[in-house]
Every structure is written in C-alpha cells, then in structure tokens.
Amino acid sequence: MCFKILGTGSAHPEHTATNDDLSKVMDTSDEWITSHTGVKSRYVCTTETISDVAEAAGKAALENAGVKASELDGIICTTIRGDYFTPSLACVLQERLGARCPAFDMNAACTGFLYALDTAAGFFARGRVKKMLIVSCENMSKLLDWKDRTTCVLFGDGAGAVVLGEGDSLLSINISARGSRETMYIPNVNGNSPFNKAPCPPTALFWHGHDVYRFAITQMTAELKKAVANAGLKEDDLTWVLPHQANLRIIDSLKKRFDIPDERFLVNIQRYGNISSAAIPILMNEENRKGTFKRGDILGLVAFGGGLTSGACVIRWG
Numbered sequence: 001m002c003f004k005i006l007g008t009g010s011a012h013p014e015h016t017a018t019n020d021d022l023s024k025v026m027d028t029s030d031e032w033i034t035s036h037t038g039v040k041s042r043y044v045c046t047t048e049t050i051s052d053v054a055e056a057a058g059k060a061a062l063e064n065a066g067v068k069a070s071e072l073d074g075i076i077c078t079t080i081r082g083d084y085f086t087p088s089l090a091c092v093l094q095e096r097l098g099a100r101c102p103a104f105d106m107n108a109a110c111t112g113f114l115y116a117l118d119t120a121a122g123f124f125a126r127g128r129v130k131k132m133l134i135v136s137c138e139n140m141s142k143l144l145d146w147k148d149r150t151t152c153v154l155f156g157d158g159a160g161a162v163v164l165g166e167g168d169s170l171l172s173i174n175i176s177a178r179g180s181r182e183t184m185y186i187p188n189v190n191g192n193s194p195f196n197k198a199p200c201p202p203t204a205l206f207w208h209g210h211d212v213y214r215f216a217i218t219q220m221t222a223e224l225k226k227a228v229a230n231a232g233l234k235e236d237d238l239t240w241v242l243p244h245q246a247n248l249r250i251i252d253s254l255k256k257r258f259d260i261p262d263e264r265f266l267v268n269i270q271r272y273g274n275i276s277s278a279a280i281p282i283l284m285n286e287e288n289r290k291g292t293f294k295r296g297d298i299l300g301l302v303a304f305g306g307g308l309t310s311g312a313c314v315i316r317w318g
C-alpha cells in the first residue's frame with residue numbers, strides 16, 4: 001500500500017514584483033530578465049511570514065481533499081528556512097491547523113517536494129499513516145542579494161501543498177544527491193559569539209551558474225528517464241510533465257531530450273519565478289484547479305536543487 005493524492009492547494013504573498021519593478025532598483029530590464037530566465041513577475045513577501053503562506057496553502061489542500069486537520073497522521077514541510085530554527089515550520093503549521101500528529105521539516109532545496117513524497121511513501125508502506133499533509137513553502141526573497149541581478153531576478157515566494165491518502169497512485173520514485181557545496185550555497189547566520197573567529201559571509205544565495213545549468217539538464221534527464229523505466233512505461237506514456245520551474249531555458253533544453261510533445265511540459269515560471277521546493281506543488285495545484293488532470297493521467301515530476309540534489313517520480317492521477 002502506498003498513497004494517492006486526495007487534494008492540492010497553494011498560496012502566495014499579496015505583492016507582485018514585475019520585471020519593470022526590479023529595473024527601478026537595479027541595473028536590469030524586462031527584456032534582459034525575460035530573455036535569460038523566462039520570468040515576467042514573481043510574488044514576494046512584504047507583511048506575510050512564511051508561516052502565514054504555509055498555513056494558507058495547507059488549508060486550501062485540506063479543503064480540496066475534504067479532509068479535516070484532526071484526521072492527519074503526519075505533516076511534512078519542505079523549506080530552506082522557516083520563521084524559526086525551532087520550532088520547525090511543520091510544528092508551527094500543526095498548531096495553526098489544529099492537528100495532533102507528528103510534524104517535521106525537510107531541506108533538500110528545490111528537490112524537497114520529491115524527497116517528502118518519497119518519505120511519505122515509506123510511512124504509508126509501513127502502515128503508519130492513513131492521511132498526510134505535505135506543504136512546500138519558501139521565502140526566497142529573504143535569502144537573496146538584491147544587488148545581484150543574476151540571482152535575485154529568478155526567485156519568488158510561495159507555498160504548494162498536497163494531502164495524501166492510502167492508494168496505489170505512486171508508480172515509481174527515485175531521489176539522489178551529489179554533494180557539491182561550492183556549486184550552490186546560502187551561508188547560515190553567525191550570531192554574535194565573542195569566541196567566533198570564523199569569517200562571516202552574508203546570508204545570500206551564491207552559485208556557479210554554468211555548473212548549475214549543466215547539472216540541471218544532465219541530472220533531470222537521467223532522473224526522469226529512470227523513473228519512467230522503473231514504472232514500466234515509455235516516455236510517451238506520460239500525459240503531463242511537471243518540471244521544476246528553475247529557468248525557462250532549462251525546461252526548453254529538457255524537452256529536447258524526451259520523446260514527449262512539448263505541450264505536455266507544464267510551465268508557470270513566467271508568473272512565479274523559481275520558488276524552490278514549492279514550485280512543483282504550486283504548478284500541480286494550478287493545473288488541478290483548472291481541470292487539466294483527468295483520472296488515470298500519468299504525471300512525471302522532476303527536479304534538481306542545491307546539495308546538489310535531484311529526483312523524479314511517476315504518479316497516476318485520481
């Protein structure tokens with residue numbers, strides 16, 4: 001016994017920052033951002049906390065699933081940073097929802113949602129749970145150097161969520177990691193210990209763009225092909241592909257490596273930017289609410305992220 005998706009939800013901050021807005025505070029333009037990333041706008045937190053956005057997404061998913069918080073047997077949150085080191089974002093969310101179940105966070109960067117699905121599959125396989133909530137929520141705007149146009153124009157804030165129940169919809173899943181700290185990292189806060197003599201770099205994302213791009217294409221291709229093969233399917237059996245929304249150029253390159261029509265690759269990066277682990281569940285919720293997915297559709301999910309991490313899964317809808 002594994003799981004099926006009972007419902008989806010998502011939420012985002014109220015404020016939208018367009019490319020034209022960014023051009024007023026840094027040396028960039030709508031043309032440059034669009035041509036290099038595909039992003040036209042993104043949502044950024046102003047008065048909202050990450051806990052606020054996670055709560056809204058979780059409630060939306062529970063309502064869509066017709067499940068009460070009291071029925072949950074577990075909550076997993078994926079995030080690079082919550083509002084606190086402790087308690088975890090999942091524990092904050094548990095309290096806000098009124099749930100009474102184990103709750104914990106995971107950090108696998110942009111691959112976090114897939115890591116959480118694989119973890120949840122283990123709970124279902126052991127008969128430990130009947131219903132679980134996964135909320136992937138990211139506040140990337142607080143982790144960027146807003147003077148670096150090569151990174152800050154890519155990212156946004158938001159949350160996506162799914163409610164899982166017992167079923168047999170997960171056809172295959174694989175996750176992996178290739179430790180590479182220097183390729184992409186965000187330094188932690190250093191505090192004010194009088195004994196600390198270590199250098200204190202700013203808490204902002206840094207990456208080697210070409211290395212990240214090369215890893216993304218190579219590893220997402222390998223991960224999705226492996227997941228399709230392990231499910232006993234052919235590439236063309238995928239009804240829809242939900243790739244991590246990192247950069248439109250990466251998605252376009254990914255399309256060329258599969259025997260799948262381009263229109264089956266779903267994209268919303270234009271309006272959201274890269275929201276790390278929240279990108280795929282937000283995309284899933286949008287398409288679910290639009291009625292894109294039909295019962296029996298085969299979905300391929302694939303992502304890469306800092307770590308470096310990667311993964312893919314194949315899910316039957318409905």
